[in-house]
Amino acid sequence: MNETWQLISAGTETSQLIAKHWLLAQTTIPVATPNISTTGIENLARQTGGTIGAYLPSLLGAIVTLFIGWIVAFIVSSVVRNLLKRTDLDNRLGRMATGSSNMNTEKLVGDIVFWLIFLFAVLAFLNALNLTVVAQPLNNVLNQILAFIPKLASAAALAAVAWLVATAVKAIVVRTAGTIVPAMSQRMAVGDNQVLPSETLGNALYWFVFLFFLPLILDVLDLRGPLAPVQNLLNDILSALPNIFKAGLIALVGWFVARIVRELVTNLLAAAGTERLAAKIGLNRAAPGQSLSGLLGTIVYVMILIPTAVAALDALQIPAISGPATSMLQRVLDTIPQILTAAVILAIAFVVSQFVGDLVANLLNGLGFNNIFRALGLHTLHQSTLSDTPVTPVTGRELVPPSTKQTPSEIAGLVARVGVMLIATVAATEVLGIPSLNDLVQGLLLIAGQVLAGVLVFAIGLFLANLAQRVVSSSGTHQAQILGQVARLAIIAFVGAMALQQMGIAASIVNLAFGLMLGAIAVAVAISFGLGGRDVASEQLRDWLAGFRDKR
Numbered sequence: 001m002n003e004t005w006q007l008i009s010a011g012t013e014t015s016q017l018i019a020k021h022w023l024l025a026q027t028t029i030p031v032a033t034p035n036i037s038t039t040g041i042e043n044l045a046r047q048t049g050g051t052i053g054a055y056l057p058s059l060l061g062a063i064v065t066l067f068i069g070w071i072v073a074f075i076v077s078s079v080v081r082n083l084l085k086r087t088d089l090d091n092r093l094g095r096m097a098t099g100s101s102n103m104n105t106e107k108l109v110g111d112i113v114f115w116l117i118f119l120f121a122v123l124a125f126l127n128a129l130n131l132t133v134v135a136q137p138l139n140n141v142l143n144q145i146l147a148f149i150p151k152l153a154s155a156a157a158l159a160a161v162a163w164l165v166a167t168a169v170k171a172i173v174v175r176t177a178g179t180i181v182p183a184m185s186q187r188m189a190v191g192d193n194q195v196l197p198s199e200t201l202g203n204a205l206y207w208f209v210f211l212f213f214l215p216l217i218l219d220v221l222d223l224r225g226p227l228a229p230v231q232n233l234l235n236d237i238l239s240a241l242p243n244i245f246k247a248g249l250i251a252l253v254g255w256f257v258a259r260i261v262r263e264l265v266t267n268l269l270a271a272a273g274t275e276r277l278a279a280k281i282g283l284n285r286a287a288p289g290q291s292l293s294g295l296l297g298t299i300v301y302v303m304i305l306i307p308t309a310v311a312a313l314d315a316l317q318i319p320a321i322s323g324p325a326t327s328m329l330q331r332v333l334d335t336i337p338q339i340l341t342a343a344v345i346l347a348i349a350f351v352v353s354q355f356v357g358d359l360v361a362n363l364l365n366g367l368g369f370n371n372i373f374r375a376l377g378l379h380t381l382h383q384s385t386l387s388d389t390p391v392t393p394v395t396g397r398e399l400v401p402p403s404t405k406q407t408p409s410e411i412a413g414l415v416a417r418v419g420v421m422l423i424a425t426v427a428a429t430e431v432l433g434i435p436s437l438n439d440l441v442q443g444l445l446l447i448a449g450q451v452l453a454g455v456l457v458f459a460i461g462l463f464l465a466n467l468a469q470r471v472v473s474s475s476g477t478h479q480a481q482i483l484g485q486v487a488r489l490a491i492i493a494f495v496g497a498m499a500l501q502q503m504g505i506a507a508s509i510v511n512l513a514f515g516l517m518l519g520a521i522a523v524a525v526a527i528s529f530g531l532g533g534r535d536v537a538s539e540q541l542r543d544w545l546a547g548f549r550d551k552r
Contacts, residue, residue, distance in 0.1 A: 062128035069121020073114045081110035116145070154220045162213035169209055170202040177201060211237070240316075247315040254308025258301045266297035306333050335432075342428035349424025353417040361413030370407045415452070422448060447504075454503035461495020 084106040119142060126135035177198030215234055218227040270293040310329045313322040364370075406414070422445045429438040465488040473484035 058128055058130070062125045065128055066121050066125040069118060069124060073117035073121065076117055077110040077114035080113045081106045084109055151221055155217045158213055158217050158220060162210050162217075165213075166206045166209035170206040173205055174198045174202040208237075243315055243317050247312040250315055251308060251312040254305065254311070258304035258308065261304055262297040262301035265300045266293045269293035269296055303336060306336075338432050342431045345424055345428045345431065346421075349421055349427075353420035353424075356420055357413035357417035359413075360416040361409045364409035364412050365407070369409045369412065419448070419452075450503050454499040457502050458495055458499035461491060461498065465489075465491035465495070 119138065123135055123138050123142060126132075126138070211230075211234060215227060215231050218230060270291070274293045274296070275291055306329055310326050310333070313326050313329075316322050422441070425441045426438065426445060429441050432438075468491055469484040469488035471484075472487050473480050
């Protein structure tokens with residue numbers, strides 16, 4: 001720094017010497033004249049001129065120094081600006097520091113260089129004028145700037161090294177990951193822009209390298225305040241890296257094993273004829289690409305991933321994260337045997353229900369159960385079930401239209417299937433140990449049994465009502481048809497009330513309504529007989545009264 005000020009002082013003295021020689025060349029040498037008395041004004045003018053003449057060389061030298069400094073600052077800043085325009089490193093550093101892509105880094109650096117050099121020129125200008133009071137603060141500022149420049153250069157060098165290392169690490173990771181597992185990277189691409197996992201990992205390592213160099217840069221700049229938190233953060237990250245690496249390795253190995261086992265199980269089950277077995281029991285594919293073997297392979301895949309996730313979380317050794325997650329996954333893992341048992345029960349019940357349903361449908365069909373609607377007097381329903389009659393068009397070929405109706409035997413088989421599945425569902429919910437779900441399924445089973453019993457009661461009553469109508473109507477009396485219809489309606493009303501009561505649908509209301517209806521019928525019959533047989537009753541009463549008098 002002292003050498004700098006010596007150079008500035010030497011430049012100032014040189015400028016003053018040049019200015020003095022120029023003034024001597026322009027000054028006229030006075031000729032000796034006789035002594036003449038001078039006045040006070042002439043003495044003042046002479047003293048003022050001498051003072052100005054003595055100060056003028058220093059002023060001109062300072063102005064020349066300032067002008068030369070301005071020219072040097074302009075030239076150096078222009079050179080720096082042109083050099084920065086030929087490289088993109090400054091723009092990258094600017095975008096990294098500010099996050100803006102519109103920042104003109106060349107102009108900013110050029111302006112900083114210009115004003116730094118121009119400050120030296122201003123300091124030389126003030127020293128040439130001997131304005132030490134004004135120059136001293138500026139001198140202190142420049143001393144601090146010059147003392148900080150080596151530190152800033154060291155920090156910039158470290159930042160450049162960090163950038164080179166981070167760029168190299170990112171390129172190596174991205175290229176290596178893309179070469180080793182290209183198919184996996186393509187399948188795991190995220191978003192519309194297809195951000196590959198290798199690219200994400202490369203970016204993470206890129207910024208981690210910068211984070212590793214950040215304490216060194218802050219230490220070089222003597223920024224002790226921000227250095228301590230960053231150093232602590234880096235220490236925590238470095239201490240957690242082995243656990244993170246261990247957890248990631250466990251997760252990666254578990255994922256690879258799960259994928260291999262899934263493919264193996266899927267292919268083995270497909271080769272063993274699982275799809276044909278599924279087609280036989282009615283488990284057809286819900287959508288293209290979905291199969292029973294694929295479903296079982298996915299279940300095995302999930303069963304391997306769950307303990308893998310538990311082991312990976314334990315390897316992190318972060319209780320706040322691994323504790324709840326591990327507990328949840330452990331509960332899921334403990335529940336898997338119960339879920340599998342319930343699934344096996346439902347699968348067996350499904351197969352049994354198919355067999356029972358077909359057996360019931362075939363037996364009832366052989367017993368003529370399809371004519372049940374005719375026996376119950378429901379001729380319309382009986383005709384609607386016969387919609388699969390072959391149709392003979394003009395061409396002579398018989399066509400069977402697709403029938404959406406089901407025969408009574410098929411309906412009974414469906415009811416049998418549903419009953420078997422409901423019973424199996426009760427057993428499955430008991431295995432799962434979910435009381436609310438178990439109560440719900442048992443309630444549904446109870447309601448289904450009551451409804452089925454009510455339907456059977458009503459069907460039997462309807463059959464008896466039709467039988468009573470036919471018997472009464474065939475008696476041959478004068479009012480046989482009317483009496484038969486009345487008997488039929490009475491029996492239907494009676495069994496209807498019994499069926500509703502069996503179903504548990506407002507039993508008290510049904511009983512009250514049935515009692516009121518019977519009472520109304522009795523009152524109506526009594527009134528009708530009373531009004532219609534009034535004359536006969538009066539004659540009978542007269543006969544009884546006359547016989548009583550005769551006995552007396």
